Amino acid sequence: MDQPDALILEMQNGNHAAFSKIYEMYSKAIYGVVISFVRDESLAEEVLQDVFIKVWNNSNSYTPTKGRFYTWLLNIARNTAIDMTRSKAFKNSAKNLTTENFVDIIAGHDNLSAKTDAIGLKKYLAALKPTCIQIIELLYFKGYTQAETAKTLETPLGTIKTRARNCIGDLRKMLLNK
């Protein structure tokens, strides 16, 4: 999937309808990252809202020559979510956390939309290696750097890239096969 550069440009020129389409395309994915961060639906909604208000207000700070639009969104989402985790509301809600990672969160969804076909996904995710779940959780959902990931997983720094390659490769096979 190529990123919608024309749509992004229109949004940057102040086209609210283009912004609306971009929200439709990316909000759910961003919400997934946010909820794995804050583990609370109402807090995650608040973060998601703030993320897209920031996207609209600062859309001109994104330049297509400097990385993917989705990666830019991810960075805004992670920073906003980190700010939320420092808030009082988060500290109160964090006491009731039961889920550990994105697999637990996905397993917790009872009624998922047909688009994500999560029943099939749940089955395949169960087959994903625990080390893969960990590395995807840290690099993608938590936004850790390679060094932070290596330290957390107690593995040499040089193995992170290879492991990320293999684990995301496994994930892609699952998504293709489901």
Add this chain to the structure above:
Amino acid sequence: MTEEEIIASGLLELYVTGSLSQEEILEVEKAMAQYPSVKKEVAQIEASLIQLSEATAGNVSPKVWERIVQFTQGVRPLTTGRKRNWSSVTGWAAALLFFAGLAFMLKQNSDLKDKLRTVSTKNIVLQEQTSITEAELTETKELLEVVRSKDFNAISLPGNVAVAPTAYATVYYNKDENIAYIDAKGLPKPPEGKVYQVWSLIMDPLTPRSIGLLEGGFEATDTAFFKVENIPFPEAFGITLEPEGGSESPTLSQLYTLGMVAP
């Protein structure tokens, strides 16, 4: 690195998750610009991760977008040109018109109140004039009655040739009620500090008695008509000019008119 080496390295996965150093990012982007296969691989990695987090998301409440719209609709991104918010402009214009209209109405209202006040004042003045005119009319009617009445005798008081040859007065005398009206219209206006005094007289021996002062009533519009009562010697009437407040006995050098009552 060749394109295959780059794809196999895991750099692209970490590029999408945003975990690379600035140096590595530049390396990947250079390869993406150079090799379509690298660019395609990045897009596929991204798509799979998007799919994964969409599954993690579950369902997003439509209220989030509603709130975002509230905060962003009508709000332009920072560096783009501002568009005029016509609903706001017309709102302010309407408010201005409203206040201008209100001020105009208030002005009109105050003007009308002023006019009403002036008209009311004029009305009061006119009412006063009407009542004065009515009083004057009543007085004139009374005088006319007196003059016409058979109960009153008209006594002509010609001017004293030595003092005031052109002066004259008329006394209307009612014998039964012992009252008289003096028409002093024919007398000149008394000088400052002087007043006309009316006397009744017995001619033999000459005995004058003051019956009153003719005070006021000598302006052009006045009737100069005076009523006197309890006349002691109604044989003759005389009018002299005396100092203010009147005198005990008449100053005969200033006798203006004198007339006898017909027997």
